[in-house]
Amino acid sequence: MNRTPLEQNEQCDCRCIHQERVQAAKEQALTAKDNELLAALFKAMGDPNRLQILWALDQEEMCVCDLALFIGVSESAVSHQLRQLRQLQLVSNRRQGPILYYRLTDNHVSSLIHLALEHLQEEI
Amino acid sequence: MNRTPLEQNEQCDCRCIHQERVQAAKEQALTAKDNELLAALFKAMGDPNRLQILWALDQEEMCVCDLALFIGVSESAVSHQLRQLRQLQLVSNRRQGPILYYRLTDNHVSSLIHLALEHLQEEI
DNA sequence: TTAATATATGATCATTTGTTCATATATGTA
DNA sequence: TACATATATGAACAAATGATCATATATTAA
Numbered sequence: 001m002n003r004t005p006l007e008q009n010e011q012c013d014c015r016c017i018h019q020e021r022v023q024a025a026k027e028q029a030l031t032a033k034d035n036e037l038l039a040a041l042f043k044a045m046g047d048p049n050r051l052q053i054l055w056a057l058d059q060e061e062m063c064v065c066d067l068a069l070f071i072g073v074s075e076s077a078v079s080h081q082l083r084q085l086r087q088l089q090l091v092s093n094r095r096q097g098p099i100l101y102y103r104l105t106d107n108h109v110s111s112l113i114h115l116a117l118e119h120l121q122e123e124i
Numbered sequence: 125m126n127r128t129p130l131e132q133n134e135q136c137d138c139r140c141i142h143q144e145r146v147q148a149a150k151e152q153a154l155t156a157k158d159n160e161l162l163a164a165l166f167k168a169m170g171d172p173n174r175l176q177i178l179w180a181l182d183q184e185e186m187c188v189c190d191l192a193l194f195i196g197v198s199e200s201a202v203s204h205q206l207r208q209l210r211q212l213q214l215v216s217n218r219r220q221g222p223i224l225y226y227r228l229t230d231n232h233v234s235s236l237i238h239l240a241l242e243h244l245q246e247e248i
Numbered sequence: 249t250t251a252a253t254a255t256a257t258g259a260t261c262a263t264t265t266g267t268t269c270a271t272a273t274a275t276g277t278a
Numbered sequence: 279t280a281c282a283t284a285t286a287t288g289a290a291c292a293a294a295t296g297a298t299c300a301t302a303t304a305t306t307a308a
Contacts (some may be wrong), residue, residue, distance in 0.1 A: 015189045015283085015284085016187055016189045016190075016222075016223050016283075016284065017189050017190060017193055018186070018187065018190050021184055021186050021190050022186075022190050022193050022194050024183065024184065025180040025183060025184070025186065025190070025194045026194065028183055029176065029179065029180070029194075030176070030179055030241075034241070034244065035172055035175055035176055035179070036172055037244050038175055038237065038240055038241060038244060039169070039170055039171060039172040039174075039175045040170070041170075041240055041243070041244070042166045042167070042169040042170035042175070042240065043166070043167065043170025043171070044170070045163070045166040045170070046163055046164070046165075046166035046167030046168070046169070046170040047163060047167070047295090047296080048159055048160055048163040049296085049297095050163075051154075051159055051162055051163045051166070052153065052154070052159055055153065055154055055159070056149040056153070059148065059149060059152055060145055060148065060149070062142070062145050062146075062149065063140055063142065063254080063255090064254070064255060064256095065139045065140045065141050065254075065255090066140075066141060066142050066145050066146050066149070069141055069146050070146050070149045070150065070153075073296095073297075073298095074297075074298070074299090075254080075255070075256095076255090076256080076257085076297080076298070076299080076300095077296075077297055077298075078255095079254095079255060079256055079257080080256085080257085080296075080297080081296085082255095082256095083256075083257085095304095095305085097254090097305065097306065098140075098252095098253060098254045098255080098304070098305045098306060099140050099253095099254065099255090099305095100254075100255065106243075108239075108240075108242075108243035108246075109243075111239060112236060112239055112240060112243070113162065115232075115235060115236055115239060116162055116165055116166065116232075116236060117154075117158070117162060118232075119165070119230075119232035119233075119236070120158065120161055120162060120165070122230075122232070139253085139254085140253075140254065171265090171266080173266085187284080187285090188284070188285060188286095189284075189285090197266095197267075198267075198268070198269095199284080199285075200267080200268070200269080200270095200285090200286085200287085201266075201267055201268075202285095203284095203285060203286055203287080204266075204267080204286085204287085205266085206285095206286095207286075207287085219274095219275085221275065221276065221284090222274070222275045222276060222282095222283060222284045222285080223275090223283095223284065223285090224284075224285065224286095
């Protein structure tokens with residue numbers, strides 16, 4: 001085929017384009033920023049270890065050591081993952097002496113996981 | 125620190141472990157399989173281009189050419205992404221002559237996206 | 249202050265990912 | 279049949295990812 005990628009507004013009258021559908025899709029599309037943010041959110045939840053962390057924190061707050069033991073990786077690895085989750089504001093922590101207790105920032109993540117879980121269970 | 129990762133059932137009495145929390149987390153944990161499947165689902169939704177595809181298909185079925193034009197990448201790239209989404213059964217297609225029209229397999233994906241979007245909007 | 253604990257962070261590296269390019273397959277038409 | 283169109287697929291490669299290791303920081307206790 002060997003074609004260069006099409007520009008956003010370029011039309012191509014030599015292909016099976018449904019121009020009106022593309023146009024409608026563009027009009028109803030998420031903003032670039034929203035799309036990026038949404039994708040980042042799903043991506044953060046899309047790693048097995050991070051998902052285990054989120055699932056565990058949905059039940060009870062835990063410290064880094066607990067989480068490391070729970071999911072079976074080093075504390076450093078957990079800490080790196082928690083940083084990502086913190087940056088996306090999916091988790092928060094409170095300090096009690098030297099220990100940081102992590103928890104879910106709000107219940108949105110929990111809702112998403114449970115909704116997705118329903119999807120899985122209907123699937124099979 | 126320089127420690128080897130802890131095994132699933134290994135205890136460590138020299139750290140800040142809350143043994144009962146770890147135990148509870150293990151008891152309530154998702155099965156390994158469910159965790160993997162869930163993560164795979166979120167991961168699939170966690171790429172900007174795939175998310176745009178899913179969002180567009182939530183409105184109307186579209187062919188590969190349409191999608192390529194819509195998100196501004198090559199048809200080959202779209203086809204590769206659609207394969208992933210197909211393998212996870214997030215999208216399905218119907219053939220009409222030489223053209224494959226893609227659509228969302230069910231409305232779960234749509235629900236997930238909209239729920240996540242609410243999360244974003246409350247966030248800001 | 250010194251030492252120990254709990255966590256964070258930077259560098260490194262192997263693996264994974266997403267795109268492109270080239271090619272293959274499938275359908276329709278002349 | 280031959281040819282064009284629509285899509286799929288495999289190889290290759292750059293970029294992103296996630297873990298580990300070594301080290302740094304923060305808190306507490308001696």
